[in-house]
Amino acid sequence: MNILGLNIEEDCSAAIMANNAVIAACSEERFRRQKCYSGFPLQSIEFCLKRAGLAIEEIDLVAVCDLGTTHMDIVFSYLQRRSRFTVNDYVREAHDFWYPRLYENKDVEYLDVFKDKIDTSVFPEEFNKEFFSNYSLYKKSNVNDIQNLKKLLIRSYFPQIPLEKIKFFPHHQIHGFYGYFSSYFPLNGQDVLIVTADSWGDNENGMIAKFQNGNYEILHTVDNHNLGRVFRNMTLFLGMKPYEHEYKVMGLAPYAPEYSAKAAYKIFDQIMDVDGINFIYKVKPRDYYFWFKQRLEGIRFDGVAAGVQNYFEDRIVKWISNAVKKFNIHRVCFSGGLAMNIKANMIMGQMEGIKDFFVAASPDDNSNCIGVCFLAMYRHLQENLGDWKSIQPLKDMYLGPQVEDSEIKKIIDDYELEKICDIKINAQPDFIAQRLSQGIVVGRCAGNMEFGARALGNRSILSDPRNIAAVNRINRIIKKRDFWMPFAPVILDTYWDKYLLNNNKLYSPYMTIGFKTSSAGAKDMPAAIHSADKTTRPQMLRRETNPYYYDIVSEFEKITGVGAILNTSFNLHGYPIILNAKDAADVLIQTDLDSILLNNTYIEKKQKVFDY
Ligand SMILES: [Fe+2]
Structure with missing residues (x-):
């Protein structure tokens, strides 16, 4: 059964399950280059279908996140609240919407408070007409009406999807199934x-x-x-x-x-x-x-x-x-x-x-597009007396678009990178490790993009974790992070016990659990821990997960004796994580980043700026 999982709320995303495995997933923000893009994940769906080699007609079930309780998901998309609201807009929300409602018993309409921010280009014209002309009805709608509204939205993009193929699933069960099958x-x-x-x-x-x-x-x-x-x-x-x-x-x-x-x-x-x-x-x-x-x-x-x-x-x-x-x-x-x-x-x-x-x-809700595939498949197997063990858990998070070698060649030509950079084709992990050990900051854009908020090596900025000055340098070059925010490391499996205090022997491959560091960990990777409490948020890496990436860290260990590298997401401040080789080259050109690694093509600026 082919399942298309959709999160059509804020920070929207899509995933595809085929042969009982999730084989593609992506957040729409990566294509739109707008952080937490909300609305309909059209480009993510197109990518997922292409990766799966399926036409929309071959989808057996469109599994949509949430039973859906109010019309506000649609309202927030029109406002692009998650991506466009500033701190002042949220203060306005507190003062002009919540305060009168909660303290003055006034029936304030959210859309009236933010009418200056409505962007109707988010959804098709026909859908806008339906939503706004019946707004007062949708405001009072029950779950069924909201589901019908979302079906209408889906079919305004894909009219060939029959209504009976679209089903809705409950929010917290989706979270639970995602966690379990990850x-x-x-x-x-x-x-x-x-x-x-x-x-x-x-x-x-x-x-x-x-x-x-x-x-x-x-x-x-x-x-x-x-x-x-x-x-x-x-x-x-x-x-x-x-x-x-x-x-x-x-x-x-x-x-x-x-x-x-x-x-x-x-x-x-x-x-x-x-x-x-x-x-x-x-x-x-x-x-x-x-x-x-x-x-x-x-x-x-x-x-x-x-x-x-x-x-x-x-x-x-x-x-x-x-x-x-x-x-x-x-x-x-x-x-x-x-x-x-x-x-x-x-x-x-x-x-x-x-x-x-x-x-x-x-x-968080961003991954619900994946969770809903697992939940829908589990329910399908249950109803048809199938074996739940046939569902394949996620092996890793590299579910997004791939960097093509043809794309790299075009980028080098289009940007005339040979004029300003030294280029090494077929660069091996030992060479990259050497450059890192010499203080070069490398932006790696290779293979399939990882799903989610954390870069896990394929869309990552890598740097020497021994060098505390690197924190300032990366911040000045590209990240513009707040001065109190720490960076995090990727740590080789052979160093987990040496660097992390981990009595319960947890395995955290996705940078989702904090750990206290040992004195060896704090000494070896001072640039990748929290400087006030010496904790860290590691990516615990095994070779089978990502061999080339693992080998970079492993070669770095041979040179330096340190079994970790600083790993932070590859993005320009205020933008989503990069999607492709073009995005990587744009960052290289627009900032003082030293180098990029596109698959195994290494591109390093001839002139680098070290005076931070
Ligand atoms: Fe949630």
Whole structure:
């Protein structure tokens, strides 16, 4: 059965499953060159179909994320909220939309507040006509009406898809199936507790389920923890962009002096706590922006970051550990947007009583296009008495478009790179390792693009992790990251034990779990750890996952004795990760980046800028 998985909400994406394996997936932002592009993932679908060698008519099922509860997914797409809203727009949202609704009992219309931002070119004209002329009806619609609206949207691009082939699946189950089938658990058949938590999806924000002897069973759901909502509002309170810069709040937290962290925590601690596998409120704030704003005034900015992070860690860790005890299952797969918090994952992963803990790549809504394929296939097999073991778990995340050698040659000619660069065809990993050890920063664009927010070697900027000055250099050259944000390493399998404190022997191939570093780790890769608390967010790499990439690190180890390389995503500040060789060459030309590696063609500037 051929399944097309669609996430047609914010940060939209598509995936294809054929022969029971997900063989292609991509986020639309990569094609559109607009971060978190929202709307319809048309180019992603076209790529997936091409990779699978299928025509749209050969798709047996279009599996759509979410049962769909409101019309707001469509509204947010018209506004391109995730990609175009500034911090000031979110402040406006709080003051002009939420405040009058929550505190003045006024029926404010979201689209009226942001009417200056509506972009109708996002969807086809015919669909716009239907949506806006019946807006008041869609506003009050039930799940069926919203599903019909989304079917209409899909068929406005692909009219040949019969209505009965389009089906909708529930949000938290999608997160759960993505987490489980991204892991090694299905292969070894162990019992696993699957925990999902996020801001909101299909009227829930948390689910505890289990996978036992091939049976998936939902054990418990919650809708009231609001941890994502609190974190998001504190991101805004600190002047950063909600839905995007939560990781910066997490990164800032370790810098807080104890007195300010404690003062802030006291305020967060007043509202909600964990009771078994439920959440109970001591005080129920009417909102999570103005309520905290009033009470946090005067507390240092980093203290606020530490307060909310500590509150988040405490509650989510308690909730999951209570679930582990209650259901007596000690292997945990954690998924959903809240599983993006690598520091909370660090604590949970090393807790006593946990035998294993896994977090998939980009476990937020972006990966739902993949998760929905797994869930749809599982349900299909169940209904047709098939064997769930025939579903193939993900082996890696290299599911995106490929760099073609013909494309590289054209780029070199079009950009006349030979004039300004030294070019080495068929460069081998030992040569790249040597250049890295000599302080050269390399942007690697090779093979299939990885899916998700983290670059995993194929669209990565690589640098010497020993050199702390490299952090400033990469920031000045290209990344423009905030000064407190750390970089992360890729670490060879033979160095995991040497560099990471990992009592529970976790395997984290997708940079989704934090670890404390050993003294050897902190000494060998100071540029790839958090300088305040010496933690790191590694890509744990095995050779079979990505041989050429592995060999670069391995050759680097032979030269330097260090079994890791600094790995950060290859993108220009404010833009999505690069898609292809052209994007890589654009960055090379527009910035002071030293070199790019396109498949195995190495292109290094003759004149490099080292004076940072
Ligand atoms: Fe979600």
